[in-house]
Amino acid sequence: MENIVLPPKKSFLYRLGKSPLFIPYHRLFILVSVVNIIIFIKATTTWNWFHKNGIAIDNIALVVLINFAIGILIRQQYIINLLFTIATSVPKNWPLFIRRIAAKVYHFGGIHSASTTMGTLWYLVFVASLYYHYTNSLPGVSTEIMVIPVFILALLFIIVLMALPKMRAKYHNQFELTHRLGGWTVLLLFWVQMFLFIGLKNEQVSIVYSVDFWILMTITISVVLPWLRLKKVAIDIVKPSNHVALTSFNYGVTPFAGSSTALSTRPLLEWHSFANVPSPKKDGFRLTISRAGDWTGKFISEKPEKIWVKGIPTAGVGNVDKLFNKVIWVATGSGIGPCLPHLLLNETPSVLVWATRNPEKTYGTNLVNEIKKVQPNAIIWDTDADGKPDLVKLAYQAYSDFNAEAVICISNQSLTKKVVHNMEYRGIPAYGAIWDS
Numbered sequence: 054m055e056n057i058v059l060p061p062k063k064s065f066l067y068r069l070g071k072s073p074l075f076i077p078y079h080r081l082f083i084l085v086s087v088v089n090i091i092i093f094i095k096a097t098t099t100w101n102w103f104h105k106n107g108i109a110i111d112n113i114a115l116v117v118l119i120n121f122a123i124g125i126l127i128r129q130q131y132i133i134n135l136l137f138t139i140a141t142s143v144p145k146n147w148p149l150f151i152r153r154i155a156a157k158v159y160h161f162g163g164i165h166s167a168s169t170t171m172g173t174l175w176y177l178v179f180v181a182s183l184y185y186h187y188t189n190s191l192p193g194v195s196t197e198i199m200v201i202p203v204f205i206l207a208l209l210f211i212i213v214l215m216a217l218p219k220m221r222a223k224y225h226n227q228f229e230l231t232h233r234l235g236g237w238t239v240l241l242l243f244w245v246q247m248f249l250f251i252g253l254k255n256e257q258v259s260i261v262y263s264v265d266f267w268i269l270m271t272i273t274i275s276v277v278l279p280w281l282r283l284k285k286v287a288i289d290i291v292k293p294s295n296h297v298a299l300t301s302f303n304y305g306v307t308p309f310a311g312s313s314t315a316l317s318t319r320p321l322l323e324w325h326s327f328a329n330v331p332s333p334k335k336d337g338f339r340l341t342i343s344r345a346g347d348w349t350g351k352f353i354s355e356k357p358e359k360i361w362v363k364g365i366p367t368a369g370v371g372n373v374d375k376l377f378n379k380v381i382w383v384a385t386g387s388g389i390g391p392c393l394p395h396l397l398l399n400e401t402p403s404v405l406v407w408a409t410r411n412p413e414k415t416y417g418t419n420l421v422n423e424i425k426k427v428q429p430n431a432i433i434w435d436t437d438a439d440g441k442p443d444l445v446k447l448a449y450q451a452y453s454d455f456n457a458e459a460v461i462c463i464s465n466q467s468l469t470k471k472v473v474h475n476m477e478y479r480g481i482p483a484y485g486a487i488w489d490s
Contacts, residue, residue, distance in 0.1 A: 057446040062478040071477040073470065078487055081163030089171040092116060113179045118268040120172030127164045129275045130367045136161055137368035141375040149458060153482040156373035162489030173209040180206050198249050205242050208235050229323050240276060243269055279364030283320060290356045293417030296344050297387065298353045303337030308366030310394035317361040328391035329366055333398060343387030373484050374401045377458040381451045383444055383472055385409060388463035396427050404455045405431040406447050444468060445475045452481060459483065
C-alpha cells in the first residue's frame with residue numbers, strides 16, 4: 054500500500070466547494086432559508102401586521118403550513134423513490150459533470166431540515182402575533198387559542214433541538230421519540246388549532262375551500278400512509294457469528310436493489326432501516342444486520358421469529374450507481390449489505406473494496422463465496438490479519454486501475470466522510486451517506 058501514490062488535491066477554491074461545509078445538503082438548507090428570509094422581509098413591508106382582522110396572522114399561518122408540508126413531503130417514501138427515479142434516469146452517455154450532480158439527489162434532506170426549521174421560526178412569529186392581538190384585546194384571538202400554540206411551539210423547539218447532529222448522535226433513541234410522538238402531537242394540535250380559529254371567526258364558508266385545510270390534510274395523509282402498510286412478518290435468522298445476523302424475508306414483497314426496509318420490535322417507539330438484498334430471479338429478500346448498538350445487539354442475541362415492517366422499500370444512496378458506466382464500491386464491515394444487491398445484480402460494472410474482520414468467520418463462508426463469485430477481482434481486506442487499511446489509497450488504486458467514473462462508500466460516518474471528501478478533493482465523483490436529520 055505504501056507504493057500507492059495519491060494524485061495532488063485540486064485548488065483551494067475547488068476543495069472549498071467540495072468541503073463538508075458546502076455539500077449540496079447544506080446548500081439546499083441555505084437556499085430554503087434565504088427564500089424564507091426574503092418572504093419575511095417582504096412581509097414586513099406589505100402585510101398589515103396589526104390589522105384588527107388578523108390578516109397577517111392568516112398569512113403567517115399559511116407560510117408555516119407550506120414550510121412544514123415541504124419538509125414532511127420531501128421525506129415521504131413515494132416522493133423519495135420518485136426523486137431517485139428522476140435523478141437516475143439521466144442517460145449514461147451524458148457528460149460526467151451532469152451525472153455527478155444528479156447523483157447528489159440523496160442530499161434532499163437539506164430541504165427537510167431547512168423547511169421544518171424555518172416553519173418553526175415562522176411559528177414563533179405566529180405566536181408572537183397572536184400574543185400582540187390577545188394583549189391588545191383585538192378580535193380573532195381567545196384564551197384557548199393562546200394556550201395551544203404555546204404548547205405547539207415548545208414541542209417544535211424540542212424536536213428541532215433533538216435533531217441537531219450532536220444531540221441526535223448522543224441521544225438517538227430520544228431523537229426518535231421526540232420526532233415521532235412529538236410530531237404526531239403537533240399535527241393533532243394543528244388540527245385542533247385550525248378548528249378553534251374557524252369556530253372563533255364563525256365563518257360560514259365551507260372548510261373545504263380553505264387552503265390551510267388541504268395543506269394540513271396532505272401532511273396528515275403523508276404521515277399516515279406508511280402506517281397503513283404496517284404488518285408483523287415471519288423472519289428467518291442465521292448467525293454466522295455473534296456479530297452478524299443474516300436475515301431472510303418472504304412475505305410477498307421483493308424490493309428493488311438499493312432500497313431499504315424499516316424494522317421494529319416496538320412500532321410506536323423505534324424503527325431501524327437496513328439495506329435490502331434481493332437475489333436475482335428469487336422471491337423475498339435478505340438483510341445483513343451487524344451488532345452496532347443496543348437494538349441490533351438484542352436482535353442478534355434474541356433472534357426473534359417475527360418482526361414489524363411498515364411502508365414500502367425506499368431508495369438509498371447506492372442507487373446512484375445507475376448513473377455511471379463503472380463504479381468502485383468501498384465498504385467496511387456490515388457496509389457490505391447495501392453494496393451486495395448491486396454486486397449481485399451487476400447492472401453497473403464494478404469492483405468491490407471491502408475491509409472487515411475475518412470475513413469468513415464473521416459473515417460466513419457462503420456469503421463470502423457469493424461475493425467472490427460475482428466479484429472475482431474484489432479487494433477483500435482482513436483487518437484481523439492485516440490491520441486497518443488506508444481506504445482512501447485502496448479506493449483510489451481501484452478507481453484508477455478499473456478506469457471507473459465514481460466511488461460509492463458505505464461505512465461508518467467518519468470513514469465515509471474521509472473517503473468521499475478525499476476523492477472529491479481530487480476531482481473524483483464520490484458518494485456516501487450523510488447522516489442528515
